[in-house]
Amino acid sequence: MSRSTRTAKVDSLAGFRPQRGREEEPAVPAGLLREARRSGQLNLTGRGLKLVPPDVYQLDVDAPPESRQDVSFGASDRWWERSELTKLLLSSNQIAQLDDDIRLLPALLTLDLHDNQLASLPEALGELQQLRQLRLSQNHLSLVPVQLFSLESLQTLTLQKNRLESLPEELAKLTQLTHLDVSYNLLGALPSSLGGLESLLDLNVSNNRLSRLPPGLDRLLLLRSLDMSENLLEELPDLSALTQLGTLHLRRNKLRLLPRLLPPNLKELYLGNNQLDSEGAEPLSGHAHLSVLELRANRLTSIPPGMVALRTLTRLDLADNDISTLPPAIGLLPDLKVLLLEGNPLRRLRRDLLTKGTEELLKYLRGRIELDPQAEAAEPSGLGLPSDEPMNPERIRTLKLLEFSDGKASCVPDQLFNAAAGQKVTAVNFSKNQLTSVPERLSEFSSSLVDVNLSFNRLTSCSEALCSFLQLTHLDLRNNQLSVLPPDMKNLNKLSCINLQFNRFRSFPEVLYLLDSLETVGLGNNQVQVLDPAGLLKLVNLSSLDLSNNDLDRVPPELGLCTTLRCLLLDGNPFRTPRPALLAKGTDSVLEFLRSRIPDNKTC
The missing domain is CATH 3.80.10.10 (Ribonuclease Inhibitor)
Incomplete structure (x- = not known):
């Protein structure tokens, strides 16, 4: 046989061709299915699936292949001891259709289908009565089947980044729903039944086309977080009934005026890129619990006077407005760590101060506070406070603030406490000294103190006296040498914020769990x-x-x-x-x- 004949009979690709009679590889590896029967959880995320494999639907129906083998009583071989599938993760695939066979998985608690190509959902989805979490974000849904709203146990529903133009009134049937996300859709309105979701904790309707809010929103009494950013809202209804609401996002709307009554316990409020002027922002002055306030890119020409009384502020963003003057009293906000002012035509503020950071800016503002004329005329007290700031009893009376900071002192002078005697002091700032213990005379203000700052000192223990400040809401003990907290701190049942950074704790302080x-x-x-x-x-x-x-x-x-x-x-x-x-x-x-x-x- 010639060389050319022998060569012609050789198939160089034979090893790459499927052999006749060889079974196709299963869409889901047998090991994954076996583990799913044991654990009740199946993760098929990011496997390039275009359809849900039939083996998945049949997981709780068909007997496993192991049942056809000899019976073994080994711990890993007892195929009859299996769990029903409760968690099915199918995200980041190319699934375009979900079959009615989904009803064969009635024990599902979590079904994750986000980041697929679903344009519709089967009616059989409504038969999964145990379902608690349903994730359908990043699909092509333009309608939500009414059958979905028969899922009475559903707690989390995510539908963001779809093509929804409306939500049915049947939404209110999801009475157990705690988390609802319909952001990044085409919604022009919300159903009037939304207020019926009385278990709702978090609601995200951002990046839609909403120009108004439905009546009944004030019935969501448990709501903690509400995101309405990137819409077309020009006004807001009365939201004062939402007493649990702590975070409210309203960025990039068309708001000109805030309602006189906002949620009373707001901690974070984001109002950037609206059309608020100084008068329209005035209602913010009465919110004593605000920690984060964003007002950038509005039309403020001045800061509402009441804003300097927001003593719990930690972040204030006023960038890109028309503010020309800044009230020095902002420098006395005890917790303010971030103050953003870029993009304002400030006249009496040196530009270089804006580049030195918030701490230097606040220090400058405090230095501009005018002292009481009588106090200036008084004879020198001889205190010689290390902070080099003259003591002003009138300032203590007005601001309810006892301040002795940045003094590098090992003790707080008694004269300072004497000057505050009889006053209802609510805030104390003794930071950046060399204190090794909590000053005993702080107990004189135990009935009124709300905010105590003892950061950047040398505290090795936390005084039991501190545990008697029953009105305390903010406690700053950063940068000390603490390793434990006293058990009696459990009495501080109003404490909402504690800062223990840069200390020596080896475990989460047990008393904080209480x-x-x-x-x-x-x-x-x-x-x-x-x-x-x-x-x-x-x-x-x-x-x-x-x-x-x-x-x-x-x-x-x-x-x-x-x-x-x-x-x-x-x-x-x-x-x-x-x-x-x-x-x-x-x-x-x-x-x-x-x-x-x-x-x-x-x-x-």
Whole structure:
């Protein structure tokens, strides 16, 4: 046989061609199906699926292949001891259709279909009566089937980034719904039945075409977070009944005037890129709990006088307005850490101050506060306070503030307490000194103190006297040498914010688990090694938790059940999961990841 003949009979691609009779590879690996029968959870995220594999629908119906083998009583071989599928993750695929066979999975608690190509949903979806979480974001849905609103156990429904132009009135049937996200759609109005969702905690209707809000919104009495950014709103209804609302987003609307009555317990309010002038923003003056206030890119020509009384402000954004003068009293806001003023025609403020940071700017403003004429004329007291600021009793009486900061002193002079005798002092700032203990004479103001700042000192222990300040809401103990907190701190049942950064804590202070009033806890830059997620779950109002730069080698998955958290900082710890790329995606992504890792028998 010639060389050319032998060559012609050789198929060089034979090894790459499917052999006749060979079975096709299953769409879902057998190992994944076997594990799903054991755990009740199946994750098929990002597998390029165009359809849900039939094996998935049949998971709770068909007997597994192991049943045809010899019976074994090994722990991993007892195929009859299996769990019904409760969690099915199908996100980031190319699924364009969901079959009616979805009804064959009646035990589902979580169904994640976000980032697919669904243009419709089957009516059979309404038969999943146990379903609690349904994620349908980033699809092509233009209508939501009415059958979906028969899911009476549903708690979370996400429909953002679809093509929805309306929502049916049947929405109110979802009486257990706590989280609803319909952002990035084409909604021109919201159903009037929205107020019937009385269990709702979080509502996101941002990036739509809303020009008005439906009546009955004030019936959402449990609502904690409301996002209405990027719409066409020109006015707001009375929202004062929403007493639990802590965060309100209204960026990029057409608001000219705020209602006289806003939610009374707002902590964060975002009003950037509207059309508010100084008169339209005046209602903000009465909100004593605001921590974050954003008013950038509006039409403010001056700062409403009452705004300088917002003593709980930590961040104030006034950039890109028409403000020409700044009241010096802003420098006395005790918690203000960020003040943004760029883009304003400020006349009596040196431009270089804006580049030196908030601390220098506030210090400058405090220096411009005019002293009481009688106090100026009085003879020198001889105190010689290390802060080099003359003591002014009238200032203490007016501002209710006792300040002795940046003095590098080891004790607070008695003359300062004497000057405040008989006054109802509400705030104390003794930061940036060398105090080794809490001044005993602070007890003289225990009935009135709301805010205490003892940061940047040398405290090694926290005085029991501090635990008698029953009106205390803010406590700043940053940059000290603390490793424990006194047990009697449990008495501070109004404490909403505690800052313990840059101390020596090796674990989350046990007493803090008993303070269900806490909303913000700062424990960054300590040596915390372990967390008790059960304790954190008791903090039903916790919205911000900073655990960055500690020694956590593990993040308990149960931390994902802390659904009140809006800010969770974990970077700078030695744990391997969640990975830094996930941490960078933000709190919601981290919490969702942690929840997905909770063993099935621990989920609710």
